[in-house]
Amino acid sequence: MKFGTKAIHAGLEPDSATGAIMTPIYQSSTYVQEAIGVNKGYAYSRTGNPTRAALEKSIAALENAKYGACFASGLAAIDCCIKMLKPGDEVISTNDLYGGSYRIFTTIFEQYGIQFHFVNMLNLENIEQKINANTKLIWIETPSNPMMNIIDIQAVSHLAKAHDIKLAIDNTFATPYLQQALDLGADIVIHSVTKYLGGHSDVVMGAMVVNDEDLAKEMYRIQNSSGAICGPFDAFLVLRGIKTLHLRMQRHCENGAKIAHFLKNHPKVDKVYWPGFEDHPNHQIAKKQMKGFGGMVSFSLRGNQLEDAKNLVSRTKIFALAESLGGVESLIGHPATMTHAAIPYEKRQESGVVDSLIRLSVGLEDAEDLIEDLEQALA
Ligand SMILES: *Cc1c(COP(=O)(O)O)cnc(C)c1O
Numbered sequence: 001m002k003f004g005t006k007a008i009h010a011g012l013e014p015d016s017a018t019g020a021i022m023t024p025i026y027q028s029s030t031y032v033q034e035a036i037g038v039n040k041g042y043a044y045s046r047t048g049n050p051t052r053a054a055l056e057k058s059i060a061a062l063e064n065a066k067y068g069a070c071f072a073s074g075l076a077a078i079d080c081c082i083k084m085l086k087p088g089d090e091v092i093s094t095n096d097l098y099g100g101s102y103r104i105f106t107t108i109f110e111q112y113g114i115q116f117h118f119v120n121m122l123n124l125e126n127i128e129q130k131i132n133a134n135t136k137l138i139w140i141e142t143p144s145n146p147m148m149n150i151i152d153i154q155a156v157s158h159l160a161k162a163h164d165i166k167l168a169i170d171n172t173f174a175t176p177y178l179q180q181a182l183d184l185g186a187d188i189v190i191h192s193v194t195k196y197l198g199g200h201s202d203v204v205m206g207a208m209v210v211n212d213e214d215l216a217k218e219m220y221r222i223q224n225s226s227g228a229i230c231g232p233f234d235a236f237l238v239l240r241g242i243k244t245l246h247l248r249m250q251r252h253c254e255n256g257a258k259i260a261h262f263l264k265n266h267p268k269v270d271k272v273y274w275p276g277f278e279d280h281p282n283h284q285i286a287k288k289q290m291k292g293f294g295g296m297v298s299f300s301l302r303g304n305q306l307e308d309a310k311n312l313v314s315r316t317k318i319f320a321l322a323e324s325l326g327g328v329e330s331l332i333g334h335p336a337t338m339t340h341a342a343i344p345y346e347k348r349q350e351s352g353v354v355d356s357l358i359r360l361s362v363g364l365e366d367a368e369d370l371i372e373d374l375e376q377a378l379a
Helices: 003-009 050-062 074-082 099-112 124-130 153-162 213-226 232-242 245-264 283-289 306-315 345-350 367-378
Strands: 067-071 090-094 115-119 135-141 166-170 188-192 206-210 269-273 296-301 331-333 358-361
Touching: 003 050, 003 245, 050 067, 050 206, 050 232, 067 074, 067 213, 074 099, 074 188, 074 206, 074 213, 090 099, 090 124, 099 115, 115 124, 124 153, 135 153, 153 166, 153 283, 206 213, 245 269, 245 296, 245 367, 296 306, 306 331, 306 358, 306 367
Parallel strands: 090 115, 090 135, 135 166, 166 188
Antiparallel strands: 067 206, 188 206, 269 296, 296 358, 331 358
């Protein structure tokens, strides 16, 4: 089945009780058993819920995965992934990653004896240098947030396999429409479903998908044991959102390209970070592993003044100043004080998150209006 067909049909079957074409919101905590241990597949909604199960199947299908699990947030999915490790294990993570991921790694899991190494993964040697017998996981975010660096998933996966290390990808920015990381060699894919998969800025949710049966058992064990599940109403909203994922992503890509080109030619703009530019350092890798370049665009201002960035983000009228991304509406953000404030100043500078850096989540409005909005704000 092709992607658009899967987005609309995967995981969904007419409701067995009524024939309802849309999976109902099974707002029930428990399920009546015919006799002790005899049930219709569901016993308690932390362990399994039919609305959530439909969504888990849908997201797994989109990622070409066998198993999926949904969580209360993207970070709850990340939490599940790292809980597969044990004290003494080591993780090599990209140094250019979502602030909340950095925070959970360093302020939660380091306390439990898991060690994280943050390296620039544009050079594979940086990964290789940190590999030792305790290395159990490599963590990638690509395209990265907010610098839009592209890490070569296949190349990293070869390295990981050679050392018997699992590879996890945070695929939030690309979505399975643009990038199918399991097919490229990853073992685990994580999503903040809050973003493009949900797509309408009305749900906070996370997901994890895997192909390996042992990993799946661990995933479901932790999902059930830690209990950070999503509710059935949220699952219903995301099932609805996913039906248009392919159409939304096409428009996100088109609008993203138009905005990136507009910014590149603007005299007040210094650098524009968007993997679709031929002179983007990782453009060839992006072309190889992605179907399009997405709707995320970052840029810095000439002079690199914090005040200029603050003024700009408060002057846009259609681009709303807000955290998050991936919804139908365009958002503007200032990583250094918002999404990436949890990352220490020095580390931020190293990875390019300078004071004037601005991140756009380009939505689905008419591109002409979006460009006009940026033009007046820059003026
Ligand atoms: C938002 C985000 C997360 C965290 O997801 P939540 O749903 O906010 O918990 C993780 N990774 C990336 C890349 C994100 O953008």
